[in-house]
Amino acid sequence: MSRGRARGHWLALWAGLVLWLGATAAQAASVLDHERYSMDNGLDVVLHVDRRLPLVAVSLAYHVGAMHDGSRPGLAHVVEHLMFRGTRKVPDGEFNYRLVEAGAQHTNAITHYDQTVYHTVIPADRLDEVLWLESDRMAHLGAALTDETFGSEIETTIDEWENRIRSERNAESFMTMWEVLFPEGHPFQHARPDVIARLNTDDGRGFVRRHYGPANATLVLAGDLPDDVGERLERYFGPRSGGTRPSRPSLEAAAVTRDLRIARAATLSTVPLVLVGWPSPGLYDEGDAAADVLAFTLNAGRLARLIEAQSPGVVLEVEARQLSRSDQSVFFFAAYGAAHQPPEPVLEALDAALAELRQHPLNADDVRRARRRLGIDTLRGLQRLDQRAAQIQSYISAGKAPDWIDEDLARYAAVDEVAVAAFVREHLPPDRRVAVLTSPVEGGR
Amino acid sequence: MILDRRRFLASVGATSLVGCAGREPPAPARRTGPPHVELPPVLSQSSAGGSRTFVVEDHGVPLVSMAIVTGGGHVLEAAEHKGLASLSAALLLEGMDGGDRVQQLERYGEFGTTPDISVSAQHTFVYCTVHRDDAPAALRLLTDTLHRATVAEGDFERIRHKRRDTLALLRGAPDRIASLGIVLGTLGTTPPISELSLGTDASLTSLTMDQVRAWYAQQFRLEGTTFILAGDLRMDEGQAWVDAAAQRWPSAAGPRGGVAVSSTPNSNIPHNVLIPWPDIPQGIVAYGGLHAPWGDPREPAQTVARALVGSFMHHELRTVLRTSYGVQDSELYTTRGSVRLQWAKLENADVATAVQRLRERLERLQSELMLNEVGVDATRFSMMVGMMDDFHGPEAAMVQLLELADADLPPQTFALRLKALRELDADIVTDALRGLYDPQTLGLSVVADPDALDAVRETLPVNSSITRQPQDMLGAPA
Numbered sequence: 001m002s003r004g005r006a007r008g009h010w011l012a013l014w015a016g017l018v019l020w021l022g023a024t025a026a027q028a029a030s031v032l033d034h035e036r037y038s039m040d041n042g043l044d045v046v047l048h049v050d051r052r053l054p055l056v057a058v059s060l061a062y063h064v065g066a067m068h069d070g071s072r073p074g075l076a077h078v079v080e081h082l083m084f085r086g087t088r089k090v091p092d093g094e095f096n097y098r099l100v101e102a103g104a105q106h107t108n109a110i111t112h113y114d115q116t117v118y119h120t121v122i123p124a125d126r127l128d129e130v131l132w133l134e135s136d137r138m139a140h141l142g143a144a145l146t147d148e149t150f151g152s153e154i155e156t157t158i159d160e161w162e163n164r165i166r167s168e169r170n171a172e173s174f175m176t177m178w179e180v181l182f183p184e185g186h187p188f189q190h191a192r193p194d195v196i197a198r199l200n201t202d203d204g205r206g207f208v209r210r211h212y213g214p215a216n217a218t219l220v221l222a223g224d225l226p227d228d229v230g231e232r233l234e235r236y237f238g239p240r241s242g243g244t245r246p247s248r249p250s251l252e253a254a255a256v257t258r259d260l261r262i263a264r265a266a267t268l269s270t271v272p273l274v275l276v277g278w279p280s281p282g283l284y285d286e287g288d289a290a291a292d293v294l295a296f297t298l299n300a301g302r303l304a305r306l307i308e309a310q311s312p313g314v315v316l317e318v319e320a321r322q323l324s325r326s327d328q329s330v331f332f333f334a335a336y337g338a339a340h341q342p343p344e345p346v347l348e349a350l351d352a353a354l355a356e357l358r359q360h361p362l363n364a365d366d367v368r369r370a371r372r373r374l375g376i377d378t379l380r381g382l383q384r385l386d387q388r389a390a391q392i393q394s395y396i397s398a399g400k401a402p403d404w405i406d407e408d409l410a411r412y413a414a415v416d417e418v419a420v421a422a423f424v425r426e427h428l429p430p431d432r433r434v435a436v437l438t439s440p441v442e443g444g445r
Numbered sequence: 446m447i448l449d450r451r452r453f454l455a456s457v458g459a460t461s462l463v464g465c466a467g468r469e470p471p472a473p474a475r476r477t478g479p480p481h482v483e484l485p486p487v488l489s490q491s492s493a494g495g496s497r498t499f500v501v502e503d504h505g506v507p508l509v510s511m512a513i514v515t516g517g518g519h520v521l522e523a524a525e526h527k528g529l530a531s532l533s534a535a536l537l538l539e540g541m542d543g544g545d546r547v548q549q550l551e552r553y554g555e556f557g558t559t560p561d562i563s564v565s566a567q568h569t570f571v572y573c574t575v576h577r578d579d580a581p582a583a584l585r586l587l588t589d590t591l592h593r594a595t596v597a598e599g600d601f602e603r604i605r606h607k608r609r610d611t612l613a614l615l616r617g618a619p620d621r622i623a624s625l626g627i628v629l630g631t632l633g634t635t636p637p638i639s640e641l642s643l644g645t646d647a648s649l650t651s652l653t654m655d656q657v658r659a660w661y662a663q664q665f666r667l668e669g670t671t672f673i674l675a676g677d678l679r680m681d682e683g684q685a686w687v688d689a690a691a692q693r694w695p696s697a698a699g700p701r702g703g704v705a706v707s708s709t710p711n712s713n714i715p716h717n718v719l720i721p722w723p724d725i726p727q728g729i730v731a732y733g734g735l736h737a738p739w740g741d742p743r744e745p746a747q748t749v750a751r752a753l754v755g756s757f758m759h760h761e762l763r764t765v766l767r768t769s770y771g772v773q774d775s776e777l778y779t780t781r782g783s784v785r786l787q788w789a790k791l792e793n794a795d796v797a798t799a800v801q802r803l804r805e806r807l808e809r810l811q812s813e814l815m816l817n818e819v820g821v822d823a824t825r826f827s828m829m830v831g832m833m834d835d836f837h838g839p840e841a842a843m844v845q846l847l848e849l850a851d852a853d854l855p856p857q858t859f860a861l862r863l864k865a866l867r868e869l870d871a872d873i874v875t876d877a878l879r880g881l882y883d884p885q886t887l888g889l890s891v892v893a894d895p896d897a898l899d900a901v902r903e904t905l906p907v908n909s910s911i912t913r914q915p916q917d918m919l920g921a922p923a
Contacts, residue, residue, distance in 0.1 A: 031505070031506055050505065052503060052504075052837075053483060053833055053834075054482075054483055054833075055830075055833065055834065055837070089472070097823065100823050100824070100826075100827045101819075101822070101823040101826065101827075102476070102480065103482075103826045103827050103829065103830030103831075105827070105830055105834045106834075123480035123481055123482065123830050123833075124481065125476070125481045126476060126480050128473035129473055129475075132470060132472050132473050135470055136470075156763070162726070162727060162792070163727070163790050166726045166727070169617060169618070235470055235471075238470075239468040239470055267724050267726065268617050268619070268725070268726070269617055270613050270614055270616050270617035271610065271613060300547075300554065300559070301546055302547070305546075305547055308603075313606075316607065316610045338610060339610055339613035340613075365551070366554075369551065369554030369555065369557070370554075372555070372556075372557035373554060373557045373558065373559070375557060376556075376558060376574070376575065376576060379506045379507065379576075380508065380574060380840065382505075382506055383503075383505060383506055383508070383837065383839060383840060383841065384837045384838045384841065440617070441724075
């Protein structure tokens with residue numbers, strides 16, 4: 001390709017991209033207008049002003065998560081729980097109470113693979129209460145840890161597993177697929193109860209001492225911020241110190257070298273479930289947007305219609321999904337069969353449809369509509385202050401600018417039917433995948 | 446989590462003292478009054494033809510969420526046609542103007558959206574979210590969706606079949622089975638499936654396409670319809686969009702049809718419903734009953750009371766029994782009103798203990814003044830801020846307006862509810878709590894392993910419970 005032609009191609013692409021973004025993206029960057037700076041102690045601060053309502057979303061991320069557990073699987077998650085159990089100054093039980101009393105909403109935390117985020121939404125006139133509480137537990141959790149609180153949160157974390165996995169209808173099937181793709185020792189491996197039970201208080205203290213400090217944290221405040229917000233942050237977080245960012249472990253998925261099928265029975269199921277999964281490109285990596293476009297296009301009726309035409313009455317419901325994670329994602333299909341039927345015909349029906357998909361790429365109009373929908377969905381994810389704070393944290397965690405929204409929209413704009421076909425060809429091979437076939441237990445309801 | 450005043454004040458003292466030390470950041474002074482709460486104005490306008498428009502402006506993102514709330518609630522179904530409203534609504538999204546579902550989705554797809562539909566006791570809603578530039582055209586498409594359904598025979602049979610499969614799926618959902626146990630224990634209906642808008646295998650089998658078409662003609666009238674718009678628009682432009690869309694509405698012919706079912710709860714059956722589920726990994730304990738609806742003056746106090754009881758039980762279950770998710774809230778819209786329940790998953794071995802603690806706690810609340818101003822204040826403040834937070838963004842605001850339209854309430858309802866929350870005190874909430882959570886009348890539903898249920902039975906008064914099999918709660922499979 002000559003230089004001139006390449007330049008022409010680039011300009012055409014750019015023009016198309018601008019046309020597509022059009023009004024949808026025209027205001028997108030300004031939606032995440034912000035000021036970002038680093039305090040002397042290393043605390044990364046992002047301030048986003050939005051005066052629609054007198055509310056502020058507070059999101060404090062420590063850049064340490066489940067993939068940094070190393071030889072102590074489950075530790076990051078247990079520490080996340082411990083952060084709500086009080087300090088020397090805030091007795092056990094008072095943290096949540098004080099937030100409720102201040103009117104806080106959506107108070108919670110989540111342990112991702114690469115970060116642990118604590119978040120709440122607070123009336124603007126109660127912001128100081130949250131800043132002080134966050135500052136207090138940043139500095140004083142470790143000293144307040146006792147064997148009793150640690151032990152009780154071990155129990156709670158294990159119970160969370162029981163709630164989420166053992167007693168949820170399809171969770172064990174998903175877990176089975178996940179554990180084949182990310183086997184023991186992989187940073188994405190989920191800590192099972194017997195492993196969590198082996199953690200001890202010293203593990204927790206060491207983890208907090210190493211990683212819970214301002215130099216390993218990003219604080220995002222979004223909403224009706226006071227003019228002197230910088231002074232307030234200095235007052236509450238200025239005296240804090242410490243925090244080391246852990247090194248990033250290798251995240252390559254296990255190589256799936258064949259068409260691996262696993263059969264299992266489930267007590268809670270009343271219909272058969274088939275999961276088919278592949279390792280796929282990580283969040284924001286090349287191929288991630290094509291995977292989203294593929295999943296959306298298939299879910300918009302195309303896949304269900306294809307299956308119904310080829311295998312009438314076999315599949316009750318089917319979904320395709322790119323489960324995006326930093327560096328390494330999973331693309332999977334979940335297909336539910338009709339009641340009292342075995343799962344094998346469901347897999348056959350799904351395979352027949354996928355064979356057709358490999359032969360005939362998606363329609364260009366379908367892809368265009370999917371892109372448009374994903375653009376709208378990106379804006380839908382920025383309606384609320386807590387959503388904005390979470391999106392900013394996600395971008396920062398991936399090494400992007402806090403207002404990377406236009407680039408985020410543009411990566412979808414660059415996906416066409418050829419890119420989707422390439423994704424299918426490269427990442428969804430029929431002979432290298434994991435299929436989990438779940439049958440309802442005989443006599444199920 | 447609710448604490449007493451002594452502990453509350455002690456913590457204030459402790460934090461004040463620590464605040465004086467070294468470079469340690471000072472604790473902010475504890476604020477005792479309600480936080481500053483503002484609600485965006487709800488704009489309303491009536492139109493020729495008997496419709497009305499609700500608008501909330503939110504210019505945070507260039508999106509508009511829109512909904513049309515019209516007739517066709519499942520309360521209007523004839524007893525032998527259970528599931529008609531829900532099935533008819535589902536068919537609205539199976540194709541329009543003679544086209545099929547995919548073609549319909551493609552038309553919405555041009556706006557980057559997909560339509561959603563739901564059915565309440567009183568209404569059918571259809572709604573979506575689009576870029577503001579597409580809003581007028583999208584509202585016209587939404588209007589056409591209500592009136593130009595294809596209703597092809599193949600789609601009718603497929604959707605009917607899928608709904609039977611959904612019933613089969615629900616048979617494997619212990620939380621839903623537990624919810625129906627609450628309906629049975631509260632309303633005394635046998636089987637409680639009569640309260641479920643999905644219908645039964647038998648009623649679904651009896652439905653015909655002609656009944657669906659007749660339902661559309663009878664129920665989807667412009668008169669009484671509410672158009673809802675929330676997001677990046679002004680009232681005047683929103684009304685213009687609505688006027689253009691309303692012109693496409695076909696004129697009504699014949700009577701509206703449908704008679705709302707109204708009956709009183711049957712208080713003669715036991716309120717405790719035990720549902721054995723062999724080998725279930727974790728049991729479910731649920732409790733609840735009828736709740737005052739939105740706009741009812743009793744509702745704010747009842748909602749605060751429900752939140753407080755949820756906190757008490759969350760504390761009992763999370764701290765004492767280590768149930769990590771504690772208590773969750775659910776609501777079921779029945780032909781006899783809204784049933785609110787709280788439920789928790791527990792190890793089978795802990796189920797009887799949880800039931801016993803629940804009953805003990807509720808009995809104490811009947812006989813002692815347990816609520817204090819501090820706990821009530823914290824709860825109502827949180828609810829006040831929650832009301833503000835519920836208006837955050839076009840989609841959230843649309844949901845609030847849907848509630849308003851569904852209950853046929855005026856726009857000032859939000860402000861009145863906020864005022865009521867400002868004025869609540871512990872005595873009012875205590876009275877509400879005692880009325881709602883009387884252990885003699887409260888519905889209790891337990892899904893658990895049979896051995897665990899034997900232990901539960903021992904904690905209950907003699908002859909105060911009935912046992913039902915899970916499959917009985919959803920009607921017999923066809």
